[in-house]
C-alpha cells in the first residue's frame with residue numbers, strides 16, 4: 001500500500017464515520033457535545049426595549065429638560081404607566097423602558113432634587129440612546145446553534161436565554177483505548193528495566209472535556225490471541241490502540257484485528273511522525289491503530305483520533321481551524337511525508353526543536369505547537385508564514 005496523504009486519510013475516516021445517536025440532554029449535560037439538530041429560539045431577546053444604563057427614561061424631544069420624575073422602572077419591576085411631556089422615570093440597567101420614553105439620560109449627567117430632574121451634562125445624543133431595542137440579540141424562531149456545531153459555554157448560554165432547558169445532542173462516543181507491548185508497565189514504576197506506559201493516559205487526557213465514555217483496556221501483551229480476544233470483546237464506537245503498528249515480528253495489531261473479523265481500510269500515512277498508523281473497522285466499531293512511539297501517538301491522535309471522535313460525536317467540521325505563525329528560523333526543504341515539527345512560539349514566531357525524534361516526550365511536553373511542513377515543501381525562510389497546530 002502506498003503512503004496515503006494526511007488529508008485523504010482524514011477524508012476517508014470521515015466518510016466511514018456515522019455519527020452516534022441523538023438524545024435530548026439538559027444544558028449542563030450538553031457541555032462539550034455537538035448539536036444534533038438546530039437549536040431555535042422560543043423567545044425574543046430582549047423581549048422588550050430595555051435600558052442599557054442606570055439613569056432616567058426621558059422623551060428625547062424634551063431635552064434639555066428639566067423633568068418631573070414620576071416613578072421608577074427596575075429590572076423585573078417595570079413602571080406601569082407612561083411618560084408624558086416633561087416627565088421622566090428613574091430607570092436601572094436591564095429595566096423595561098416605559099411607554100412614551102425614547103432615550104435614557106445616564107445618572108452621571110443628571111442632577112436630582114426631589115422630583116425635579118435637570119440636565120448636568122450633554123444628555124443622550126439621539127432617540128434610542130442607551131436603549132437596547134426588543135430583538136436586538138435575537139427573535140423567536142432564530143437559529144441559535146446549527147446542527148453539527150459544538151455546544152460551547154456561550155452557545156449553551158444563548159440556548160438558555162432562548163427559553164430552552166434542554167438541547168438535542170449526540171450521545172457520548174464510547175472510545176476504547178489499549179496500549180500494546182510486552183515492555184510496558186503501568187505508570188508509577190521507576191525500575192530501570194521497566195518502561196512506564198504513557199500513551200494510554202495521554203490519549204485519555206487529550207479527550208478530557210470531550211463527550212466520550214472511555215473504556216480502558218489497559219496494557220495488552222504482544223500476543224495475537226490476547227489482542228484478538230480484546231478486540232472481539234469490546235463494545236465501542238471507536239477502538240484506539242497504540243504500538244505494534246509497524247512491520248516487526250511483534251507488531252500484531254493488524255493481524256489481530258483481522259483475526260477478530262475486522263477489516264483494514266488503510267495503513268501507513270505520508271506523515272512524520274506517525275507513518276505506520278492503521279485504520280479499519282470491526283463490526284460497528286471503527287479502529288485506529290496508532291504507532292507506539294509516544295510523539296507519533298500524540299501526532300496521530302491530534303490528526304485522526306480527535307477529529308474522528310468529533311465526527312462520531314456529530315461535528316459538521318471535525319478538523320481544528322487552521323492557524324498560522326511566522327517562522328522564527330529558516331527550515332530546510334521537506335521530504336515526501338508531511339512533517340509535524342514540535343515547536344515553541346516566542347514573541348509571535350515559531351521555533352522548531354532541534355531534535356525531532358518521535359520517542360522524545362520531554363521535547364513534546366515543552367512544545368506549544370506543531371509546525372506543519374507539507375510533503376515536498378521547498379526550504380522556508382525566517383519570517384515566512386507557516387501553518388501550525390496549537391497543542392497547548
Ligand SMILES: Nc1nc2c(c(=O)[nH]1)N[C@H]1C(S)=C(S)[C@@H](COP(=O)(O)OP(=O)(O)OC[C@H]3O[C@@H](n4cnc5c(N)ncnc54)[C@H](O)[C@@H]3O)O[C@H]1N2
Nearest residue numbers: 179181197198199243244245246251275291292293294296
Ligand atoms: N523496519 C521498520 N521499522 C520501523 C518502521 C518501518 O517503517 N520499518 N517504522 C518506524 C516508525 S516510523 C515507527 S513510528 C515505529 C512504530 O512502531 P510500532 O507502532 O510498532 O510501535 P512499537 O514498536 O510497539 O513501539 C515503538 C516505541 O514506542 C514505545 N511504546 C510503545 N507503546 C508505548 C506506550 N503505550 N507508552 C510508552 N511507550 C510506548 C515502545 O517501547 C518503543 O520504544 O516503528 C518504526 N520501526
Ligand code: MOO
Nearest residue numbers: 273274275296358
Ligand atoms: O513515523 Mo515514526 O512515527 O517517524 O517515528
